[in-house]
Every structure is written in C-alpha cells, then in structure tokens.
Amino acid sequence: MCATCGCDTHTHTHSHTHTHDHNEKHIAVEKDVLYENNLLAARNRGFFDAKNILAINLVSSPGSGKTTLLERTLTDLKEAVNFSVIEGDQQTTRDADRIHATGTKVVQINTGKGCHLDAHMVMHALQGMHPHENGILFIENVGNLVCPAMFDLGEKQRVVVMSVTEGDDKPLKYPDMFHTSHLCIINKIDLLPYVPFSLDKAIANAKRINPKLEVITLSCTSGEGLDKWYQWLESKKS
Amino acid sequence: MHELSIVMGIIDVVTEYANGAPVKEVTLDLGCLTTIEMFAFDMAWKQAVKGTLLEKATLDINRIEGRAVCLECGEEFTIAEVYDACTRCGSHLLHITKGKELKVRSLIIF
Structure with a gap:
C-alpha cells in the first residue's frame, strides 16, 4: 500500500512523485514530544490539589539568589506556614543543606548532566518526601x-x-x-546605587513579553520588599 | 542543552510506534516559537539515535511559523518572537495560536 495516501485501496490519479519500497509502512503518530512529561505533571498537579499544597517552581539563572530568598522566607514564616522544599542542582547537596539548616523538610535532586528538572524527577522526589499537607512546596529548579x-x-x-x-x-x-512565569522577583535591590540597572526598563521589558506578569522588587539582605512577597504567597494559598 | 531531552522524548515516542521495526523517516512539527536551538538539536540527534531503531532515520521537519491574535483589537498576525507587539495597535497582550508545536507527526518504517 502506498505509504502516503493508501492508494492501493482505491483508484485515483495522484501527483506525488517520490518512489518508495512497498514494504515500507507509514504510521500516523500525532503525539506531543512532551506528552509523557505533561502527563506526569498533571498527576503531580492532582496530588498537590488533593493535599492542598501550593507548589511553586522557582526558576532563575545561577546566582540570582533563589536559595537565599528561600532561606529568608522559610525562616521568617516558619511559625505560620508548613514548608517543604525540593532542591534541583546538577551536583552536591549544598543547597539542601542550607535549607535543612532552617529546619525545613527538604529533598535534593541531582540532575547530573541534566540542565532542568522534569515532572518525572519531581514525582519521585514527592514519593520520598511526603510534603506537608495544606502547606507550600518550593521546587527550586536548576539555575x-x-x-x-x-x-x-x-x-x-x-x-x-x-x-x-x-x-x-x-x-x-x-x-x-518570562513568558511562562506568573511572578517576577527582582532581587538584590539594595545594590541599585552601585549598578547600571534600570528597574523601570527591566519591568517594561518583562511586561512586553508577558503583560500579565506580576512583579515584586526586594532585597534579601536589607529585607526591603519581602513583605510584598509574603503577602503574595498568602494570597495564592487557598 | 534541553534539546537532548527533547530528542530522547522523540526517540521514546517513535520507538513505541515503530514496534521493533527500523525507522526510515520521522516527520516532526516544530514551531518556531519553541526554545529549540537547531544546531544543538542536530548534535543531540546524531548522538542519541546511535544504537536505536532510529539510527538510519532521516528527519523531515515542518517548521511552523508563530501566529498570534491580539486580545485588545483582535488582529491576527505573524510573530517571530514572543515579545513582538500587535502589528495594528501595538499591544503585547497576545494569544499565541501557532508556533509552539513540538510533535511527532508520523513515521515510515521498513
């Protein structure tokens, strides 16, 4: 049977001119490459919903202060919120050790050569850690x-x-x-006097990509703006 | 280098559908707004298909251009980047309708 149009099942003229071996078989697939990841992500989401866990995926380039922001948040709010943390890094448990020192339940995922976390890794981390119900789970992605x-x-x-x-x-x-994120945190604003960085330009650039993006500016060193971040967390908890 | 993860995903899908037969050709839909860098993709492909049913397979890639609808004025237009503005009213409040595809469309097995 013609692999392209099944033309031995009926007679018609057709214009495609390629030659092919009739032992070949054409298979329609129509499957998303990320199907497996998206399926597992949906399962994770169902788990979070069932346990009333607010799961937050923290992403950034290396060195923007994700772990410091977490340390500060976990320490400041630990009386009010049950936190759990999944740490993603290529190597070492250094970040997990820092989180553990705040008294928070934490699991480290080492991706080895991998440059990102995926839903499958998170699913296995969840099986091992049993995050707190009715709490907040931070997933710190690979920088x-x-x-x-x-x-x-x-x-x-x-x-x-x-x-x-x-x-x-x-x-x-x-x-x-920035297109796929809900909130943008601009960190280290205590350093603004020393660097040629325009907050207005940064926010305008981020909003060009994603007009619905919320923005919070803060400093983990001075503490400025952290209250807005904590209010945002509270507003997302149901 | 997430392209390697994407290639591994393609190999998984194709292997499932090929059912043990060697693959001659794989047809992909690949939107222009996905974060796939083609040089990295090709390099990952060459390495990853070794020893699999796809080792001899050729790739037929449909690049699908980005399209968006402006949520302010309803204009439909082509976009090259996710931060492009509406060509009529300049708004960035867009709904992307095409260009994010990442799909194995079909394959030919021997």
Whole structure:
C-alpha cells in the first residue's frame, strides 16, 4: 500500500512523485514530544490539589539568589506556614543543606548532566518526601533561564527570579522563561546605587513579553520588599 | 542543552510506534516559537539515535511559523518572537495560536 495516501485501496490519479519500497509502512503518530512529561505533571498537579499544597517552581539563572530568598522566607514564616522544599542542582547537596539548616523538610535532586528538572524527577522526589499537607512546596529548579521553561512540573505558580546585577535586558534575552512565569522577583535591590540597572526598563521589558506578569522588587539582605512577597504567597494559598 | 531531552522524548515516542521495526523517516512539527536551538538539536540527534531503531532515520521537519491574535483589537498576525507587539495597535497582550508545536507527526518504517 502506498505509504502516503493508501492508494492501493482505491483508484485515483495522484501527483506525488517520490518512489518508495512497498514494504515500507507509514504510521500516523500525532503525539506531543512532551506528552509523557505533561502527563506526569498533571498527576503531580492532582496530588498537590488533593493535599492542598501550593507548589511553586522557582526558576532563575545561577546566582540570582533563589536559595537565599528561600532561606529568608522559610525562616521568617516558619511559625505560620508548613514548608517543604525540593532542591534541583546538577551536583552536591549544598543547597539542601542550607535549607535543612532552617529546619525545613527538604529533598535534593541531582540532575547530573541534566540542565532542568522534569515532572518525572519531581514525582519521585514527592514519593520520598511526603510534603506537608495544606502547606507550600518550593521546587527550586536548576539555575538556568532556558531549559526549565519547557518542562511543566505540575506547579501552581512559576516564579522567575532575576537580580539587579544581571542587566535590565535579561527578560528580552530569555523571553520564554518570562513568558511562562506568573511572578517576577527582582532581587538584590539594595545594590541599585552601585549598578547600571534600570528597574523601570527591566519591568517594561518583562511586561512586553508577558503583560500579565506580576512583579515584586526586594532585597534579601536589607529585607526591603519581602513583605510584598509574603503577602503574595498568602494570597495564592487557598 | 534541553534539546537532548527533547530528542530522547522523540526517540521514546517513535520507538513505541515503530514496534521493533527500523525507522526510515520521522516527520516532526516544530514551531518556531519553541526554545529549540537547531544546531544543538542536530548534535543531540546524531548522538542519541546511535544504537536505536532510529539510527538510519532521516528527519523531515515542518517548521511552523508563530501566529498570534491580539486580545485588545483582535488582529491576527505573524510573530517571530514572543515579545513582538500587535502589528495594528501595538499591544503585547497576545494569544499565541501557532508556533509552539513540538510533535511527532508520523513515521515510515521498513
């Protein structure tokens, strides 16, 4: 049978001219390459909903201050909220050790050569850790503004962190991460007097990519703006 | 280098459908707004297909251009980047309708 149009089952003239061996077989697939990841992400999401867990995927380039933001948040709010953390890094348990020191339940995923977390890794981490019900689960992704953008982990909120030492054109250079995020945190604003970074430009650039993106500016060192971040967390908890 | 993960995903899908037969050709839909860098994709493909049913397979890639509808004025237009503005009213409030595809459309097995 003709692999392209099944033409031995009926007679008609056709114009395609390629030659092919009739032992070949054409198979229609129509399957999304990320189907498996998206299926597992949907399962994770169902788990989070059932346990009333607010799952937050934290993404950024390396060094923007994700772990410091977490340390500060976990310490400041630990009386009020049950936190759990999944840490993603290529190597070491250094970040998990820092989170553990705050007294928070934490699991480290080492991706080895991998440049992002995927839903499958998160599913296995969840099986091992049993995150607190009615709490907040932070999933700190591998520091990388490109690769994690394509992989849904089942999170409810995606938060992209950038810092004022990185340049206000960062959103334009890595648009996909800003396009898929719900909140953008601009960190290290205590350093604004020392760097050529325009908050207005950075926010405008981020909003060009994603007009619905919320923005919070803060400093984990001075504590400025942290109250807005904590209010945002509270508002997303049901 | 998430392209390697994407290639592995393609190999998984194709292997499932090929049912043990060697693959001659794989047809992909690949939107222009996905974060796939083609040089990295080709490099990952060459390495990853070794020793699989796809080792001899050729790739037929349909690149699908980005399209969006403006949520302010309803204009439909082609976009090259997710931060492009509406060509009529300049708004960035867009709904992307095409260009995010990442799909194995079909394959030919021997």
